[in-house]
Structure formats: C-alpha cells, structure tokens
Amino acid sequence: MKSKTPKVLHEIAGRSLVGHVVSAARELQPEQLVVVVGHAREQVEAHLGAHYAGTRTAFQAEQNGTGHAVRMGLEELDGEPDGTVIVVCGDTPLLTGGTLAALAGTHAADGNAVTVLSAQVPDATGYGRIVRDPASGAVTAIVEHKDATEEQRTVREINSGVFAFDGALLADALGKVRTDNSQGEEYLTDVLSILREAGHRVGASVAGDHREILGINNRVQLAEARRLLNERLLERAMLAGVTVVDPGSVLVDATVTFDQDAVVHPGTQLLGATHVGEGAEVGPNTRLRDTAVGAGARVDNTVAESAEIGEGASVGPFAYLRPGTRLGVKSKIGTYVETKNAVIGEGTKVPHLSYVGDATIGEYSNIGAASVFVNYDGEAKHHTTIGSHCKTGSDNMFVAPVTVGDGAYTAAGSVITKDVPAGALAVARGQQRNIDGWVARKRPGSAAAQAAAAAAGEASEEN
Numbered sequence: 001m002k003s004k005t006p007k008v009l010h011e012i013a014g015r016s017l018v019g020h021v022v023s024a025a026r027e028l029q030p031e032q033l034v035v036v037v038g039h040a041r042e043q044v045e046a047h048l049g050a051h052y053a054g055t056r057t058a059f060q061a062e063q064n065g066t067g068h069a070v071r072m073g074l075e076e077l078d079g080e081p082d083g084t085v086i087v088v089c090g091d092t093p094l095l096t097g098g099t100l101a102a103l104a105g106t107h108a109a110d111g112n113a114v115t116v117l118s119a120q121v122p123d124a125t126g127y128g129r130i131v132r133d134p135a136s137g138a139v140t141a142i143v144e145h146k147d148a149t150e151e152q153r154t155v156r157e158i159n160s161g162v163f164a165f166d167g168a169l170l171a172d173a174l175g176k177v178r179t180d181n182s183q184g185e186e187y188l189t190d191v192l193s194i195l196r197e198a199g200h201r202v203g204a205s206v207a208g209d210h211r212e213i214l215g216i217n218n219r220v221q222l223a224e225a226r227r228l229l230n231e232r233l234l235e236r237a238m239l240a241g242v243t244v245v246d247p248g249s250v251l252v253d254a255t256v257t258f259d260q261d262a263v264v265h266p267g268t269q270l271l272g273a274t275h276v277g278e279g280a281e282v283g284p285n286t287r288l289r290d291t292a293v294g295a296g297a298r299v300d301n302t303v304a305e306s307a308e309i310g311e312g313a314s315v316g317p318f319a320y321l322r323p324g325t326r327l328g329v330k331s332k333i334g335t336y337v338e339t340k341n342a343v344i345g346e347g348t349k350v351p352h353l354s355y356v357g358d359a360t361i362g363e364y365s366n367i368g369a370a371s372v373f374v375n376y377d378g379e380a381k382h383h384t385t386i387g388s389h390c391k392t393g394s395d396n397m398f399v400a401p402v403t404v405g406d407g408a409y410t411a412a413g414s415v416i417t418k419d420v421p422a423g424a425l426a427v428a429r430g431q432q433r434n435i436d437g438w439v440a441r442k443r444p445g446s447a448a449a450q451a452a453a454a455a456a457g458e459a460s461e462e463n
Contacts, residue, residue, distance in 0.1 A: 027097025065185025081167025128301025
C-alpha cells in the first residue's frame with residue numbers, strides 16, 4: 001500500500017478492510033471470533049477494540065505462513081476446536097455474510113473435512129486452480145498457476161483463500177504441515193492434501209459473485225473495491241425503495257440507512273451513521289456524515305456532521321450544519337447559514353447569511369439576515385437563548401450569554417448585550433445623524449456631487 005497505515009486499516013465505505021471482514025463474520029453469530037495480528041499489532045488491536053468490541057486477537061510474532069497464522073488463532077480459542085472453523089482473509093472487504101453462510105452450509109451438508117470457497121472468474125491467470133474429481137465433484141487438489149498443466153490452466157474455478165474446516169481435524173493436520181518449501185513457511189493449503197490423504201472429503205462452495213473474493217494489495221485495487229461496494233450498496237437501497245437519481249455520482253458508506261421513498265440527488269456523499277427518512281430529499285452536491293434526516297425534509301447543497309434534521313425541515317442551499325445542530329420539525333436553515341451546537345425549534349427560520357453557535361431558539365421564531373451569535377469571548381464559549389415567536393432584525397449581534405424572551409422583537413442593526421424581556425422591543429444602535437451638503441463640500445466635482453446637485457434642482461422645480 002506504500003503507507004504508514006497498515007493495509008487492513010485502510011478504509012472503504014466507512015469501514016476498515018478488516019472491519020468489513022469482521023462484520024461479515026459476525027453475521028454467522030460465531031461462538032468465538034479471533035483476528036490474527038502481526039505487523040502493526042498495536043494499531044490493529046486498538047482499532048478493533050474501539051470499533052469491534054468483543055473481537056479477540058491472537059499475535060503472530062513471526063510471519064511463518066498462513067498455516068502458522070491459523071495455528072496461532074486456534075491457540076487463542078477457549079478449549080479445543082470442536083465445531084466448524086471458518087478461516088477468512090483480512091483484506092477481502094467485498095466478502096458477505098451470506099456467502100460465508102453458504103460456505104458453512106455446504107460444508108455441513110456434504111460432510112466435508114474442509115470446504116474451499118471458490119469462484120468462477122473470467123480470467124484465472126495467476127490464481128490457484130481448483131481441481132475436482134470428475135465423478136464425485138470432490139476437490140482433489142489446488143494447483144498454483146505456475147505449477148499447473150496446460151489443461152489445468154483452462155480451469156476458471158479458483159481458490160479464494162477462504163475455508164471451512166472441521167475444527168478437530170484442522171488442529172491435528174496443522175501439526176503435520178511441513179516447511180520444506182521455497183518460502184520455508186507453513187502453508188494452510190497443505191492441510192487439504194493431508195486430510196485427503198487421510199481419507200477425508202475435501203469439497204468446494206462456489207461464490208455467487210467472483211468479485212466477493214477480491215483481495216486488496218494496492219490503492220488501485222482499494223479504489224476498485226470501493227466502486228464495487230458502492231454499486232452494491234446503492235443497488236440494495238434502490239431495490240428497497242430509494243430513488244438514486246444518478247448512482248454514478250453518489251457515494252455511500254456501508255453504515256448508511258434509508259427509509260422508503262427517500263431521494264438522493266447527484267453529487268451527494270452519505271457517510272458514517274447517516275439516516276435518510278421516508279420521503280426526504282438530499283442533494284444535489286451534499287455531504288452528510290453521522291446525520292439524521294427526518295421524513296419529508298429537504299437538504300440541498302449542504303455539508304452536515306453529527307446533526308439532526310427534523311421532519312419536513314428545509315436546509316440550504318449552501319448551509320453548514322456542524323456537530324450538535326438539532327433542527328425541529330418544519331424549521332428552516334437557509335442560504336449561507338452556519339450552525340454549531342444549536343437547537344432550532346419547530347417552525348423556526350434562519351433564512352440568510354447567519355451564524356448560530358451555542359444557542360437555543362424556540363418555536364416559530366425568525367432570525368433576521370446577517371445575524372451572528374457571538375459565543376466566544378476569547379477564552380470560553382457562552383450560550384444564547386432566543387424564545388418562541390420572536391422576530392429579530394437583520395444585522396443583529398447577540399453577545400452571549402444573553403436571553404431574548406418569548407414574543408420579543410429586536411431592531412435591525414442592534415448589538416444585543418442585555419437580556420430582552422418577553423414581548424419587548426430591543427433597540428441597541430447609535431442615533432443616525434445626517435450632515436447636509438457634505439458631499440458638495442468634501443467631494444466637489446465628483447459624480448456623487450453632480451448627482452446630488454441634479455436631485456436638488458429637481459426637488460426645487462417640484463416645489
């Protein structure tokens with residue numbers, strides 16, 4: 001990957017590569033789940049502990065091959081392995097729980113000692129081929145491409161590196177794996193020949209989609225997996241009743257959820273734990289992370305993070321909802337409005353060019369254009385409270401901490417530094433003073449002076 005980040009911690013669709021695999025494995029509800037870690041152990045263990053609680057790890061101090069890794073994993077189990085053990089690779093993010101369940105089902109139904117997850121691929125070049133017995137269909141060998149005969153190279157069924165084992169037989173066979181190979185390592189695939197030679201059945205379960213077994217070894221493959229996973233997620237959403245106007249321009253994470261009749265417009269990114277409610281519309285050109293969009297809401301050209309948007313609310317265009325924003329039912333956040341740690345009540349509107357930070361606004365109030373909630377004194381943040389049914393004028397500054405009572409008004413251009421009682425009008429601005437003739441004296445001959453003189457002449461004629 002040419003990165004300081006361990007390969008399995010690179011992310012696509014809101015999860016790390018190993019996170020996708022753990023999530024797929026958890027769909028089987030295994031009695032025990034162990035991740036074998038080696039390189040960058042501390043980072044991987046910290047990631048698993050933070051995001052996948054209950055996942056155990058086994059440390060492979062020396063990377064002595066896949067068989068050795070599985071042996072380290074078995075040693076971490078409670079007691080001897082007496083059921084089915086499924087081994088998966090940590091860099092296969094497209095693998096699904098359904099495919100793993102099918103593998104386990106085939107393994108049990110056929111009474112196999114080991115069952116290989118295989119796939120039929122368009123081009124098998126470079127992959128290990130699955131060789132089957134023509135009569136029984138049992139797997140007789142896995143032959144690497146470099147070792148395959150011309151006839152074997154015509155086979156398009158390949159080994160994925162994912163297996164289901166009889167646990168007890170696996171543990172016994174691993175003790176017989178040799179290291180007399182070019183790498184001097186313990187190969188897990190050697191277990192298949194050991195079990196077959198002992199008279200046990202080796203079978204295969206064919207994945208429905210060969211792309212599920214794709215492993216990630218560079219950032220080109222990472223991007224391709226992201227594209228494939230995104231297509232899968234959007235297809236699932238659309239089949240469940242979501243309209244995605246242009247799937248090619250929409251990006252979603254695996255953790256995003258939708259209700260029926262949600263609409264996603266072009267150029268939209270839905271990330272993290274975002275939820276889009278029934279009949280809500282998001283986009284175009286919108287990025288939401290960890291944001292809940294209520295039923296029937298409209299979010300247009302907006303960036304939001306850790307926000308709640310109430311039912312029927314309207315946001316944007318060109319709005320920025322920062323963490324802690326909670327918008328009430330049928331509220332409105334308009335053009336070039338930024339909010340942070342702000343609770344906006346039902347039916348309240350902040351339509352234009354304003355910043356609302358560290359604030360609570362009641363129901364059915366209107367905040368005038370170009371208003372700023374002055375929440376920071378240079379050392380600490382302070383809170384502003386605006387009541388219900390308030391009308392605040394344009395170009396207001398609310399210098400926190402300050403409260404405006406229910407039903408109160410504030411005049412345009414005011415700097416509100418004191419509490420405003422309910423039902424009062426607050427005026428906090430200097431008195432206007434007009435100096436007649438200033439332009440003629442200070443800017444003689446200018447276009448402004450000429451216009452003023454012409455206006456004076458017209459007024460004189462009218463009089």
